[in-house]
Amino acid sequence: MNRGLTERVREVFSGDCLDEEVPGYSARPLQISLAEAVGRAIHTGGIHLFEAGTGIGKSMAYIVPALLSGSRIFISTATITLQDQLANKDVPAVVAALGSDAGVCVLKGRNNYLCLRKWDRGRTRVESDEDFTSWAGSTADGDITSYKHELHPSVWRHFRSDHLDCAGSACPFRGGCHFYRARSEARKADVLILNHHLLVSGLAAEEVLPGADVLVIDEGHRLEDAASECLGLALGEAVLLPIFDGIAFSEMDTQRKALLLELARKLSSYVTELTYGVTETGPWDPVEHMEGLSKVVIAAKELASEVEGDEELQPAAQAASAVGTTAGMFQELSTEEYCCFVETEGRHPLLKAVPLDIGPDLREMVYSRFDTTILTSATLTVAGEFDFFRDRLGAWDAVCRSFGSPFDYAGQAVLSIPDGLPPHDSHEDLAVTVWHWGRKLAEALGGRTLMLFTSYRNLKLVKDMAERELPQGLELLTQGEMSRSGILRDFRASGRAVILGTASFWEGVDLPGSMLQAVVIDRLPFASPGHPLTRARMDLIERRGGSSFARYSLPLAAVRLKQGVGRLIRSMDDTGVVMIMDRRIVTRPYGRIFLDSIPPFRIVHEDMVLDFVMEHCLGSGVSSSKGSVEDAGPGDQA
């Protein structure tokens, strides 16, 4: 390694400049080791996977050497919340501590910026409140994150910048365009903070992002899902909105407007027919929909050619052409390489095609553009090995290193897997036992309990019991009844609450101190093979001669469990209890993989759980009502 850089990294961490600029900073040996490894990686180049356990302070550990190296850097995070945390807090603090003159810039996906052309055309036609009108008229950067009131997504969809209908150089508002200004600032930055979606789609589109020497991908375990989405296809009602708005907001005469809206409705009905009657777990094969896809291609062409030459309608024509092109691409798809399925979560079904193996694409489109790529996360290993992520992320030749965590897990927390649990698939009996322990812990701790479920069905069974039997004075916060951020806000404010959560609560929830002291997990979190994407990924592994259980289901579940139990201990002073209500972790041979993947909690018999609570949790820990720095769940999309 470049000796100068190593020494400067050590000097910074052993000196007092970080203490002065970073509130609550204290030097940590593991953090210094990670920072030195990042420095070496920047010097040698190549791809690196660095697992940094919770509590290391990994952001500082990569920001310091990256800035000291004088390289041009991209830092990519999984969510906008984490992007803002880096941009507003961590990076400026290190820049100030080092006295660096590096220019730092944050760039978000274009859907996060107000489109001035659409605002000009649509503001009198779409109902929105005064606060939003005032924000849209005065915002300096057009970044919707700076709007501090509630805004319904159905309003924002009309006004956000979108590649489908951006007028580009023909736009009369191009000079003041928020998105293009942000992009041009990004080109000048020494440190560019972006997110995985923008990173992958920007690099795939070639011209969107400037070049850089070093890429740090934080929350690297979430890169596969983000990249799969960016490199796939999507078709549904939602992508037709720019067409309808383009026509509806135009100044043409009523007769012509009616004709064009009729053509748009025809296109819309053909798109809807493609997903008609298909459930989220049902298969969708393009071969069976060739005729329907052709109808979409023809209707899109008809609409685009009808408005050709009409300058005002060019964005709508462009959006219609894009819909036709996407339908044509669905017709060409190889089902060996892509999985097609219908997502039904939003208001309208969305037809998706997702590539099954994005490793080669990540190598070619992402890693190859940088001298050094560093993927980091608290969850990159399974039973101490990096094979799973190395394989999924196409980082076959990566240098891998795990840095552990500074926490004394065996001293700070206990893990119990009760005897005599019902089988994992007897939902009703299991729910009774899960609630029995959830209630006991919540009663002893006065709330402070997070119950994580592998299915909404199990959550609902426990919720019904909890509503009847919740000890007095405690509050029940259930996913599905309010937003994730609302639940976390109320949990912190209450101090006496129990959360019942599924998917998005398994990661990104940061409740340090005595706010959270018990985590109860209903089952080992194997992904449902009923989902077409999971099934297709498993089939691909089998076709290539591998075991889909050993190479996909098991490691994926182990990572998930690691994330779930990782909600408990968030600082050196935290104490608490984890209960896993699934005996397979101790009775099946593969259970060892789970136990070797999660932090080394002390395993105790269930009879000792409440003793531990009495001795180590009540009145201990750092009571904290401060807001979380993360809470960036999978739903917080970039």
Ligand code: SF4
């Ligand atoms: S250039 Fe594109 S994004 Fe910017 S204001 Fe014009 S249409 Fe909107």
